[in-house]
Amino acid sequence: MSAQPYDSHRLCELAGELIVNVRELAARGWTPATSSNFSQRIDERHAAITVSGRDKGRLREADIMVVDLDGAAVGSDHRPSAETLLHTQLYRRSADIGCILHTHSQHQTVASRLFAGAGHVRLEGYELLKAFAGNTTHEAAVNVPVLPNSQHMPTLAAQVDALLDRGPLWGYLIDGHGLYAWGRDMAEARRHLEAFDFLLGCELELARLTGSR
Ligand SMILES: CSC[C@@H](O)[C@@H](O)C(=O)COP(=O)(O)O
Ligand SMILES: [Zn+2]
Numbered sequence: 001m002s003a004q005p006y007d008s009h010r011l012c013e014l015a016g017e018l019i020v021n022v023r024e025l026a027a028r029g030w031t032p033a034t035s036s037n038f039s040q041r042i043d044e045r046h047a048a049i050t051v052s053g054r055d056k057g058r059l060r061e062a063d064i065m066v067v068d069l070d071g072a073a074v075g076s077d078h079r080p081s082a083e084t085l086l087h088t089q090l091y092r093r094s095a096d097i098g099c100i101l102h103t104h105s106q107h108q109t110v111a112s113r114l115f116a117g118a119g120h121v122r123l124e125g126y127e128l129l130k131a132f133a134g135n136t137t138h139e140a141a142v143n144v145p146v147l148p149n150s151q152h153m154p155t156l157a158a159q160v161d162a163l164l165d166r167g168p169l170w171g172y173l174i175d176g177h178g179l180y181a182w183g184r185d186m187a188e189a190r191r192h193l194e195a196f197d198f199l200l201g202c203e204l205e206l207a208r209l210t211g212s213r
Helices: 006-025 084-093 104-116 127-131 153-166 185-211
Strands: 039-041 046-052 066-068 099-103 120-122 139-146 171-175 180-185
Touching: 006 039, 006 046, 006 066, 006 099, 006 185, 039 084, 046 084, 066 084, 084 099, 084 120, 084 153, 099 185, 104 171, 104 180, 104 185, 120 185, 127 185, 139 153, 153 171, 180 185
Parallel strands: 139 171
Antiparallel strands: 039 046, 039 099, 046 066, 099 180, 120 139, 171 180
């Protein structure tokens, strides 16, 4: 039997980390109805990603597979996430990206609808902005882009590429869909995801209280 083209011990470790974290996110109600997808970089040519259509609240090892950075399955007959290209494009683009988390929480979905017309959600004045890697003060502002939804991943990927050309980015919303967030590793990606979700919740509550939208 030929050896795997990646380090299988590393895959095991990453899969274990994915299972624990994804189940926790699912328990918060952020992955309804099998939605959401998750991945971690194995090496410069491979990533571990969730199999399409699996219940993220019950994620287990068999629900995680390996793809190359063109999105092709490696050593598996399963179908990787329908949104695999949105993961692999980021891994291809930056060696600093090691983990990508995509969820469909209510904050994320409602905010994406409310701010789709503006094309972004502006987050400013929050202490929690320091949760984003590189931000050292609450005085920074972060614009979360909102992309139109599409089932055509190359269309979405091209828009994400254009956003990345403009400067640092930790995540984006897709209208009526959810949030993509990433980081160097699971801990950083999760910190970004949680900060986005909390701050989007604040913006929604402010809009409700002030009737500003
Ligand atoms: C169950 S609807 C959600 C999907 O269309 C998609 O947006 C999603 O997040 C999960 O797709 P998947 O192919 O399981 O990775
Ligand atoms: Zn999705």
